[in-house]
Amino acid sequence: MTLDAFDRRILLALQRDAALPTTQLASRLGLSQPATWRRIRKLQQAGILVGRQICLNAEKVGFGVTVFLGVKLATKGRVSLEDFERAIGAIPEVQTVDHVLGLYDYRLRVVARDLADFERVLRRRIMTLPGVGDVEANVLLSEERRPGPI
Amino acid sequence: MLDDVDRQILRHLQGDAALTMPELGDRVGLSVARVTRRVDRLVADGVIIGQQSVINWHVLGYTVHVSLRITLDKTITRAFDEFLAAAREVPEVLEIQTFLGRVDVRLSLIARDLTDYQRLYREQILTLPHIADIEALMDVANVKTDMALPL
Numbered sequence: 001m002t003l004d005a006f007d008r009r010i011l012l013a014l015q016r017d018a019a020l021p022t023t024q025l026a027s028r029l030g031l032s033q034p035a036t037w038r039r040i041r042k043l044q045q046a047g048i049l050v051g052r053q054i055c056l057n058a059e060k061v062g063f064g065v066t067v068f069l070g071v072k073l074a075t076k077g078r079v080s081l082e083d084f085e086r087a088i089g090a091i092p093e094v095q096t097v098d099h100v101l102g103l104y105d106y107r108l109r110v111v112a113r114d115l116a117d118f119e120r121v122l123r124r125r126i127m128t129l130p131g132v133g134d135v136e137a138n139v140l141l142s143e144e145r146r147p148g149p150i
Numbered sequence: 151m152l153d154d155v156d157r158q159i160l161r162h163l164q165g166d167a168a169l170t171m172p173e174l175g176d177r178v179g180l181s182v183a184r185v186t187r188r189v190d191r192l193v194a195d196g197v198i199i200g201q202q203s204v205i206n207w208h209v210l211g212y213t214v215h216v217s218l219r220i221t222l223d224k225t226i227t228r229a230f231d232e233f234l235a236a237a238r239e240v241p242e243v244l245e246i247q248t249f250l251g252r253v254d255v256r257l258s259l260i261a262r263d264l265t266d267y268q269r270l271y272r273e274q275i276l277t278l279p280h281i282a283d284i285e286a287l288m289d290v291a292n293v294k295t296d297m298a299l300p301l
Contacts, residue, residue, distance in 0.1 A: 003210075011203075011205060014202075014203035015202055015203050015205060016200075016202065017200055017201070017202070018167065018168075018200075018201040018202050018203040019200070019201050046209060047206055047209045048205060048206055048209050048210060049203050049204070049205065049206075050204050050205070050206045051167075051203070051204050052167035052168050052201050052202065052203055052204065053167055053201065053202055053297065054160075054163045054164055054167040054198060054200075054201045055198070055199040055200050055201060055202060056160060056164070056197060056198060056199065056299060057196050057197055057198075057199055058299055060195070060196060060197045061152060061157075061160065061197060061301060062152075068247070068249065068256065085293045085294075088293075088294075089293055089294040092300035093300055094294065095294075095296070095297050095298065095299070096292070096294055096295055096296075096297060097292075097293035097294040098217075098289050098290075098291070098292050098293065099289070099290045099291040099292075099293055100217065100287040100288060100289055100290060101287065101288040101289075101290050102285065102286060102287035102288060103219075103285055103287060104287065106293075107287065109297075111299060111300070136251070136252060137251060138250070138251030138252065138253050138256075139249060139250040139251055140247055140248075140249060141247075141249055141250055142247070142248045143245065143246070143247045143248075144238075144245070144246050145202075145244065145245055146238065146241075146243050146244055146245065146246065148207065148241065148242070148244050148260065149212070149241040149260070150205075150241075
């Protein structure tokens, strides 16, 4: 599917606010409401718009610390990657797990109430998993999401 | 402060942000009016920041996803500000994070393919100001992506 200028503006607007009413979006674009709705449907059916995500203020719900962890597996081959992925993904504080190529094998995004809580998660839950080798932690200070090449 | 019902509401919305108020009310055992009031309050208090549509970049032809770990030259006082301002101008940058640790900044970058990535890397990334060191990690697979907080 090739996107035209209207599609791009729809993607930009919904990426910023998925709850934006179609009527408002339509008037912003200068399109009719049914035409706007049809375009949204088409973007969904093409698999370009794949759902909504709620954004919470982590600090206000009690998670004051976010850490990015680079994890290197110590015994590749002997440890099943699938077992590791299943075990690490099951830890509630682990928000994302990405298998990467480079300095580390996995990048984890971990949330915790504070640094002491993070240390507990790291020592008791992550370091105890079979195969975990080198770990590098970087504490998140700020984060922004960009709209991307639309 | 959040109570148990607030947490339940947030858990359900994390699972499915598109839930309507009647659906959400059903799940937490509140009337539509009461659950709407709660959600409105969570928004007013800044607990719920908003909701975003998720775009599948792969379908749009961006098949390469790279994480750039950058160390800045801290002898320059405005290194962070100037670097961040310039990084925001690169459309292919999806996320910018700053850290306390061995890495100063992480950029999450997408490209159409490896040739496109090489071009971006040389023309748009290496030309960003005040880079002291840069490491690239290529995403092979996203194993867990839900970003949900363990409420």
